[in-house]
Amino acid sequence: MLGPSADRRRPLALTPGEDLVGFIASYLGRAVLFLITATSVLAVLLILLFVILRSTPFLREFGVREFLTSRVWRPTADEPVFGALTLIVGSLYVSIAALLFAVPVGILAAVFLSDIVSWKIRNVAKPVVEILAAIPSVAYGFFAVLVLAPWMQRRFGFSTGTNALNASMILAVMALPTIISVAEDAISALGRELREASYSLGATRLETMVKVVIPAAHSGIIAAVVLGMMRAIGETMVVWMASGNATQIPHPWWDLSQSIRTMTATIAGEMGEAPEGMAHRSALFAVGVVLLLMTFVLNIVSEYFLSRAKKATGKS
Amino acid sequence: MPEKDKPMPATAAYSQATKSDIRMMVTLGSRSAPDSKSPPAACVCPVIRSNGFSLYYGTKAGVRDITMDIHPCTVTSIIGPSGCGKSTFLRSINRMNDLIPHVRTEGLLEVDGQNVYDKRTNLVNLRQQVGMVFQKPNPFPKSIFDNIAYGPRLQGIRRKEELHHIVEQSLKAAAIWDEVKDDLRKSALALSGGQQQRLCIARALATRPRVLLMDEPCSALDPIATGRIEDLIGQLQSTYTIVIVTHNMQQAARVSERAAFFCLGELIEYDRTEKIFSNPAKKQTEDYVTGRFG
Numbered sequence: 145m146l147g148p149s150a151d152r153r154r155p156l157a158l159t160p161g162e163d164l165v166g167f168i169a170s171y172l173g174r175a176v177l178f179l180i181t182a183t184s185v186l187a188v189l190l191i192l193l194f195v196i197l198r199s200t201p202f203l204r205e206f207g208v209r210e211f212l213t214s215r216v217w218r219p220t221a222d223e224p225v226f227g228a229l230t231l232i233v234g235s236l237y238v239s240i241a242a243l244l245f246a247v248p249v250g251i252l253a254a255v256f257l258s259d260i261v262s263w264k265i266r267n268v269a270k271p272v273v274e275i276l277a278a279i280p281s282v283a284y285g286f287f288a289v290l291v292l293a294p295w296m297q298r299r300f301g302f303s304t305g306t307n308a309l310n311a312s313m314i315l316a317v318m319a320l321p322t323i324i325s326v327a328e329d330a331i332s333a334l335g336r337e338l339r340e341a342s343y344s345l346g347a348t349r350l351e352t353m354v355k356v357v358i359p360a361a362h363s364g365i366i367a368a369v370v371l372g373m374m375r376a377i378g379e380t381m382v383v384w385m386a387s388g389n390a391t392q393i394p395h396p397w398w399d400l401s402q403s404i405r406t407m408t409a410t411i412a413g414e415m416g417e418a419p420e421g422m423a424h425r426s427a428l429f430a431v432g433v434v435l436l437l438m439t440f441v442l443n444i445v446s447e448y449f450l451s452r453a454k455k456a457t458g459k460s
Numbered sequence: 461m462p463e464k465d466k467p468m469p470a471t472a473a474y475s476q477a478t479k480s481d482i483r484m485m486v487t488l489g490s491r492s493a494p495d496s497k498s499p500p501a502a503c504v505c506p507v508i509r510s511n512g513f514s515l516y517y518g519t520k521a522g523v524r525d526i527t528m529d530i531h532p533c534t535v536t537s538i539i540g541p542s543g544c545g546k547s548t549f550l551r552s553i554n555r556m557n558d559l560i561p562h563v564r565t566e567g568l569l570e571v572d573g574q575n576v577y578d579k580r581t582n583l584v585n586l587r588q589q590v591g592m593v594f595q596k597p598n599p600f601p602k603s604i605f606d607n608i609a610y611g612p613r614l615q616g617i618r619r620k621e622e623l624h625h626i627v628e629q630s631l632k633a634a635a636i637w638d639e640v641k642d643d644l645r646k647s648a649l650a651l652s653g654g655q656q657q658r659l660c661i662a663r664a665l666a667t668r669p670r671v672l673l674m675d676e677p678c679s680a681l682d683p684i685a686t687g688r689i690e691d692l693i694g695q696l697q698s699t700y701t702i703v704i705v706t707h708n709m710q711q712a713a714r715v716s717e718r719a720a721f722f723c724l725g726e727l728i729e730y731d732r733t734e735k736i737f738s739n740p741a742k743k744q745t746e747d748y749v750t751g752r753f754g
Contacts, residue, residue: 340559341663342600343556343583344556344587344591344592344594345587345664346583346587346667347584351614
């Protein structure tokens with residue numbers, strides 16, 4: 145029989161006198177892990193600081209209000225004007241339009257994967273959906289320019305195929321994997337109990353979904369939508385290629401067939417032509433600050449809803 | 461037995477009982493005494509009839525060849541070791557097993573003379589007639605009122621006064637009205653475990669079922685909450701046909717009039733609870749109820 149170890153009493157205190165190697169290893173391990181974690185946190189803070197510092201001379205000279213409310217972006221004129229309103233609106237415009245496509249489809253797909261198809265199919269289909277996120281965005285952009293744009297012009301007679309509709313549809317497809325994946329996690333994390341309760345009271349599958357499952361998973365679903373929105377707002381390559389890059393706010397506002405320009409595409413497109421030390425470059429950093437703040441806020445919102453979703457499923 | 465003369469909460473008495481005391485306890489338990497039972501005439505009586513009923517998960521049998529009649533307006537308990545098919549059989553009655561893939565059934569299972577596993581069975585109607593209470597309290601993350609009103613609303617009841625009436629009656633029937641009447645808008649998740657389970661019973665009653673299936677309804681509760689649920693079962697048995705699965709043999713002895721002993725997916729013995737516990741016909745049953753096995 146395997147009795148207790150016959151070794152001498154082992155020290156329980158981890159002190160240099162009793163166990164020097166263990167003592168050093170323990171503290172060294174902690175120090176290394178702390179350094180690694182601190183580096184990534186520091187990197188984020190430094191980026192934020194850097195971008196803000198680089199934009200302040202311009203903002204001080206040009207004025208924050210002017211920057212945020214002027215509709216004219218003419219960085220290379222003799223009298224340059226840097227009004228970022230069209231860019232900010234452009235970013236929000238395509239992102240929100242993309243969500244209008246992606247959210248209904250994404251939630252339906254999440255419900256379908258979690259509750260309608262068999263477990264086996266789900267286990268194949270979900271990774272495939274998630275692979276959509278791994279397609280390089282330039283490939284999406286390629287498709288937008290060469291396939292979607294000419295088709296739109298032919299089919300709907302738009303004056304240009306690279307427009308807000310094109311960009312937002314492609315963004316919708318790109319946001320779908322995030323939305324489906326996170327929403328599906330939230331919906332299937334609810335477990336069988338609530339569904340069984342609903343079925344046992346004589347509810348149909350549709351009633352169970354609409355009245356119990358989706359309301360109970362709403363935190364996770366909102367988080368999914370916000371994460372999808374972050375994906376769409378931060379996306380650069382696709383909107384650069386597909387949106388037409390015209391600095392204008394669509395008029396009438398619902399006309400998706402007009403070209404627009406986003407913050408991300410502006411930064412990516414103009415950074416190379418804005419020499420160091422010029423107001424133009426500094427203005428692009430200011431656009432970067434706005435973009436950063438937006439994703440920062442969205443990130444906090446999604447974290448909030450994700451933690452609420454976790455609490456909700458953990459409790460019940 | 462010094463407690464014999466003193467009125468004492470059933471749970472307290474039974475928690476002191478050793479296995480050898482069970483028989484004595486059974487004779488003490490008034491609820492399971494056969495002579496105190498005569499179903500009220502007003503009771504509209506469904507009968508669950510199982511005839512050679514089997515259920516398979518794929519090729520593995522969950523329950524095999526179950527033949528038993530469940531009598532109207534009585535409490536019938538199903539006991540047996542873990543994995544013996546108690547819950548499987550219970551969940552067959554309102555077809556909750558349908559949610560599990562690759563389930564196949566054989567034989568006949570009738571509620572009220574209608575074959576439950578008929579292809580044309582309307583599951584919504586079946587489940588409105590056969591309510592269920594689960595092992596773990598599972599209230600919806602909604603208000604107390606909306607939890608109870610869920611079933612009636614599904615049945616198309618919209619009028620405020622009518623819903624209020626049903627909610628109040630259901631909560632009263634489940635003996636939880638006094639605790640929650642002041643704040644029906646409160647989230648059901650804010651209630652204690654025992655309150656949640658009574659809420660779930662009220663919720664099941666609100667659809668006005670004729671049969672109530674209970675799948676180990678007290679296994680997640682402390683003895684005090686358990687005692688209240690058991691009292692409640694006693695009150696409900698005059699109006700409802702109750703089938704209760706339990707791991708707790710004292711509980712079966714306390715609350716039920718008839719008991720079925722399942723083992724390895726088969727029905728070993730089914731008789732009056734008193735007989736099952738004091739003088740079982742089968743050796744296997746005796747070994748189980750006396751604690752020599754399981």
